[in-house]
Structure formats: C-alpha cells, structure tokens
Amino acid sequence: MHEITLLSGKGGTGKTTIAAALASVARDAVFCDADVDAADLHLILKPDILEEHRLESNWVAIIDDELCTHCSLCVEYCRFDAIHYKPSGGLEINPFDCEGCRLCERICPEQAIRSERNNNNFWYVSNSRFGTLVHAKMGAGEQNSGKLVTEVRKKTREIAQNTGAKFIITDGPPGIGCPVISALTGTHKVLMVIEPTKSGLHDAGRLIELAGNFNIDIFAVINKYDINDQVTGEIEKYLHENSIPLLVKIPFDTVMVEAMLQAKTIVEYQPYSNISKMIHQIWESIAETEYTEVEKVK
Amino acid sequence: MPVKIAIASGKGGTGKTTVAVNLFHFIRQFRTNHVLLVDCDVEEPNDLIFFPDATPVDEKDANQLIPEINTDKCTFCRRCVEYCEFNAIVVIPLVQFAEINPGLCHSCGACLVACRDEAITEKPYSIGKIRSHTIDGKAHLLVGSLKIGSAMQTLLIKTLKKQPVNEAEIILYDSPPGTSCPVVTTTADADYVILVTEPTPFGLNDLKLTVDLLRELGKSFGVIVNKAGLGNRDLYDYLDKENIEIIGEIPFNKAYASVYARGALLKQIPKEIEDLYQNIIIEIIEKTGHYA
Numbered sequence A: 001m002h003e004i005t006l007l008s009g010k011g012g013t014g015k016t017t018i019a020a021a022l023a024s025v026a027r028d029a030v031f032c033d034a035d036v037d038a039a040d041l042h043l044i045l046k047p048d049i050l051e052e053h054r055l056e057s058n059w060v061a062i063i064d065d066e067l068c069t070h071c072s073l074c075v076e077y078c079r080f081d082a083i084h085y086k087p088s089g090g091l092e093i094n095p096f097d098c099e100g101c102r103l104c105e106r107i108c109p110e111q112a113i114r115s116e117r118n119n120n121n122f123w124y125v126s127n128s129r130f131g132t133l134v135h136a137k138m139g140a141g142e143q144n145s146g147k148l149v150t151e152v153r154k155k156t157r158e159i160a161q162n163t164g165a166k167f168i169i170t171d172g173p174p175g176i177g178c179p180v181i182s183a184l185t186g187t188h189k190v191l192m193v194i195e196p197t198k199s200g201l202h203d204a205g206r207l208i209e210l211a212g213n214f215n216i217d218i219f220a221v222i223n224k225y226d227i228n229d230q231v232t233g234e235i236e237k238y239l240h241e242n243s244i245p246l247l248v249k250i251p252f253d254t255v256m257v258e259a260m261l262q263a264k265t266i267v268e269y270q271p272y273s274n275i276s277k278m279i280h281q282i283w284e285s286i287a288e289t290e291y292t293e294v295e296k297v298k
Numbered sequence B: 001m002p003v004k005i006a007i008a009s010g011k012g013g014t015g016k017t018t019v020a021v022n023l024f025h026f027i028r029q030f031r032t033n034h035v036l037l038v039d040c041d042v043e044e045p046n047d048l049i050f051f052p053d054a055t056p057v058d059e060k061d062a063n064q065l066i067p068e069i070n071t072d073k074c075t076f077c078r079r080c081v082e083y084c085e086f087n088a089i090v091v092i093p094l095v096q097f098a099e100i101n102p103g104l105c106h107s108c109g110a111c112l113v114a115c116r117d118e119a120i121t122e123k124p125y126s127i128g129k130i131r132s133h134t135i136d137g138k139a140h141l142l143v144g145s146l147k148i149g150s151a152m153q154t155l156l157i158k159t160l161k162k163q164p165v166n167e168a169e170i171i172l173y174d175s176p177p178g179t180s181c182p183v184v185t186t187t188a189d190a191d192y193v194i195l196v197t198e199p200t201p202f203g204l205n206d207l208k209l210t211v212d213l214l215r216e217l218g219k220s221f222g223v224i225v226n227k228a229g230l231g232n233r234d235l236y237d238y239l240d241k242e243n244i245e246i247i248g249e250i251p252f253n254k255a256y257a258s259v260y261a262r263g264a265l266l267k268q269i270p271k272e273i274e275d276l277y278q279n280i281i282i283e284i285i286e287k288t289g290h291y292a
C-alpha cells in the first residue's frame, strides 16, 4: 500500500479539484482529506457519514472569580499573554490565546484556575461513490490542526490495511507549517499542484525544500499553465533543476468550475476531454512507479 | 492609535494577497503615505513579490526559547515530565537520560518552574526571519518568514505583531488562509476584517467556516467577492441570508490573472479596478471611524 499526498504550498492552485479527479480514476484506493482547516473534498465526493469521532482538543484554562485574589502571579507566568484584567475588574483568560500549558493552574496559590477541553474537533469515516473517505471538521480557531491531520491519516491507513487497498490519496493542507509537517511524515509520494504565478513558484520552492528533509519522491503538475507562459517556463526550469518529474501541464478552463458546480469531478463531467485524459495520465504515472523508500534508506 | 484592518480568507488562492497589496497601494495613493502592510502569511509570505522597488531596512531572527536539561545537575525526578503538557520531555532515571524534543516543545516555561535542581536552562532557537522594507521612507512592509521545518507559525505572527509600527496611521494584516490558530492571532486586534472569497462551492464552504470563527471572535467584517462571474449565485444567497455586507466585487478576468502571475499587479491597473479600490477604501475607512 502506498500513500500519495497532494500539496501545493500556495492555496487555491486546484489541489482539491485534482485530488477529486484522481479519486474518480483510481482503483483500489482509500481517500483522506487532510486539509482539515478548510476541508472541501467532501463537497465533490458527497460522502455518507458512517462513523463520527471526536478528537480531544487542548486544555483551556478558566479562572474562578470567587477564589481569585488578584495576586497577578498567573499573568506573570503565562508566556502567551492570555491572562488579562477585565475592564470590569477581575481577571480573565482569552481562550484563543491560551496554549493549554496549565502552568497558571499549577502556580496559582488559591487554586482558582482549572482547565477544560472544548473538544470541538471531529473526524469521520464515510462512504463515497469512489470508495471510503476519512475527513474532519475542525472547531473554529482550534490549535491542533496538526494532531487532527495525524489522526485522519492514521485511520485512513488502518482502513487501507484492513481492506487490502493498494493506494491512499490524501488531499493535504496548504502552507509549510505544522499541519503540512504532519501530512508529510511517513507519506510515500507527493504530488505538487503548482500554478504559474510568482507566488506559486515561491511557495512551491519552500515546500520542495521542506519535503526534501523527509526524503519523499515528489511529482509535479502545473495547473492553469497558460495563465502565464513565462512563469510556467520558470517553473519547468526549476523542476528540471531539482529533478522533479513534471507529469502534465493542465490548461486554464472554466469547465473545471462548471464541473465543481455540479459536484462532479472533471472526469465525470467530461470523460473524454483533454483534461480528463491528463488526469488518467497523472494517475498512471504516479501509481505505476514504485516508491523508492528502500533505496533511500541505504 | 492606528486603524488595523486584517485581510483574510478561509480558502487559499481567492485573491487575499492581491487585495492586501492593492489596498496598500491605493491607500498610499488616495489617503496617506503612513501605511504599514504586515505579511502574516508566514508560511508562504508573498507580498514583497509585488514591490520590487522596496528597500530593505532591517532583518532579524525571531526566536523560540527551548529548554535544555543539564544531566550533571538533573536528579531524574521526572517533575518536569509531569508538568509538560506537550509530551516534549523524556526522562529515564534508570539510564540517567533526560532530554527535551524541540519539535514538540511549545516554550511554555512550565518545566523551568517544575525543576527544583536548576537543571533546566533555555536557549533561543530561530523560528524564522522578520524583515522590514520601506517604499519611500513612510510606507512600510513588514514580512515574517517561517523557517522551513518549524511548526511555530503562531509564535512568529505574535512576534511580528509586536514590532514597532513607526508612524503608521493604517495597518493592514495579510492573514494566512484557513480558520485555525494563526488566523485568530492575525485578526485578534483588528478593527475590521475583510474576507476575500470567490463564488464557487469551495469558496463558499470555506467562507462559512471563517464567518463562524469571526462571529465567535466578535469581529466586524465584510466580504470582497473576487473572480465574480466565475461560479454561481449560491454565495450571494448566503451573504444575503446572513446579512453580510459585500464591500466590493472584482470581476474575473484572465488577462488580469496573467498580470498577477508575473508579479506586476501594480503596473497598468485598469481604471475600473482603481475605482473599485477607491470605493472599498472609503467604505472601510467609514466603518472603522477613521476620517484622517
């Protein structure tokens, strides 16, 4: 079994659209939406939820006004500036700033602080017309999107192993921070979806550097390549210099949005179009190359 | 006090940076030169790409304090392990092993309080760079760039926002995408949030998540619809139903997308676009009660 993770660095390059399209051509695959911050894959896959799970979130500290003597010790100790005096007097903790370290709770001489978890992170196992999908819904402003990414990926793996699926297709998060690091850890192949803008190129470069630290095979597609031929040329050169295979160059076409509006993948919407052929081509190129984990361990 | 406006979007690639950069440009043109653009999208900072003439004025490291255990002083009592909520410390008394995993540490300082044997000290550890640029000595750009491999984007944004703002009258925060912690940190002290979205199912879904977040944070906000004409009307129905104001609509235009692609956004701006931003600026300035 191997996992193919779609990443883009920059958001909005068409990563999820392409992940959904790959889902419609892949055989023997389980799907994972690891873009937990702004999960969109379900809008196309229209899954029927089979299981709902809750993921414990971080602690959030709360001050008991009755017990607090306003000694300010907690304000001094909190490294996250989460504790402030209220205009009405008394102290309060801003739950969005609180990191959940519980130090204030430990040092408060009056035991006026306790911690709670708000537990607003959910993840789901669902059925879709292409196969099983594991996805998530993160509580607004939550801190542990990395943990949620790790959780949905773990479950997807388990399902793939139990059902004997050959592939996992994971729609990854944007950026290069904590959730992306969680998405890269232990995956086998990365498919980068790059758009030909200066920002797209810049972000792709940072992502490739990060993925390089993990020794993962990277493949690339350029999406909307004809928006700017000059930048497309620069990206091709960059990929070539970094020995990253460019699988296809997909043209800009409003048909991609039309398909999305019908909640269909491009392959379902226009199976014989050029873009659909390219999707098959991407799948064949990635699915058929063995990943080189073994060689790289040497 | 300067007026602070954050530009955010749930979904990436909706044109948030385009809006931030244009606002900066037109505020200078129509209002005041004392404007500061802070690129809080520290994982992928791109604002500077659009200002090839900006002059660098300062560059510094942003640091995280990571504790270290001195095993000569450590008595392997494991108190620090109990205090650490992030499982960053491993102490094995049997083999006299004590170590902190910097990758898991949140720099909360709890272990220092826990240790009674002065075995723990902190050392600064770079999480990225903060760079300051100027356009003409008055308008400034402040850019945070997360070190590759660091997971401390929120701390970097906090550090970025503590930098001096010179004489800025208006501060623009270009927020990271998404709805998690870094977005909260970016919008925390904003007087007004501009949400940039596109009229597609993905755009709408991610916008709804961001609206929920901003309502929970009690922020006032309005929406700019970018790439108008590309998708369908569902977005408009939602905004109407939720009573959310549209402060501007930018039509989709492939030629304009190509200009953006080159990074030449601020050259040869079509008149319609200029008028549009002028209106947006008037609107938000009225909203934030800033008549300077």
Ligand code: SF4
Pocket (backbone or CB within 6 Å): A063, A067, A068, A069, A070, A071, A072, A073, A074, A075, A091, A107, A108, A109, A110, A111, A112, A113
């Ligand atoms: S340390 Fe305890 S008593 Fe002192 S201000 Fe904080 S909550 Fe109140």
Ligand code: SF4
Pocket (backbone or CB within 6 Å): A060, A061, A077, A078, A079, A080, A081, A082, A083, A093, A097, A098, A099, A100, A101, A102, A103, A104, A105, B108
């Ligand atoms: S738990 Fe930690 S971050 Fe939260 S308020 Fe207490 S000291 Fe601050």
Ligand code: SF4
Pocket (backbone or CB within 6 Å): A101, B067, B083, B084, B085, B086, B087, B088, B089, B100, B104, B105, B106, B107, B108, B109, B110, B111, B112
């Ligand atoms: S600073 Fe906090 S997170 Fe880091 S090792 Fe110490 S207790 Fe753990």
Ligand code: SF4
Pocket (backbone or CB within 6 Å): B069, B073, B074, B075, B076, B077, B078, B079, B080, B081, B091, B098, B114, B115, B116, B117, B118, B119, B120
């Ligand atoms: S609390 Fe101090 S002495 Fe005890 S195990 Fe930790 S570092 Fe060692």
